[in-house]
Amino acid sequence: xxxxxxxxxxxxxxxxxxxxxxxxxxxxxxxxxxxxxxxxxxxxxxxxxxxxxxxxxxxxxxxxxxxxxxxxxxxxxxxxxxxxxxxxxxxxxx
Numbered sequence: 124x125x126x127x128x129x130x131x132x133x134x135x136x137x138x139x140x141x142x143x144x145x146x147x148x149x150x151x152x153x154x155x156x157x158x159x160x161x162x163x164x165x166x167x168x169x170x171x172x173x174x175x176x177x178x179x180x181x182x183x184x185x186x187x188x189x190x191x192x193x194x195x196x197x198x199x200x201x202x203x204x205x206x207x208x209x210x211x212x213x214x215x216x217x
Contacts, residue, residue, distance in 0.1 A: 152206065156217075
């Protein structure tokens, strides 16, 4: 059990300077498998400064907001994030 806890700690996603809201995370989850890992990667790339990072994350969210809203409206309670669709082995999800 101790090894599992250590492994989980080592594999956990580092904290992001920009904190995603639940809504932002849900929208990103429509298109990426792990929204927090995606945002952390964007931050760690160092390609943009802090204000550029926020703008890039928000632009990505706004770009995909309509697709998320449409998918959620169409599926209702049966809506699944990309990771859930991938886990269910739905075609094109992974």
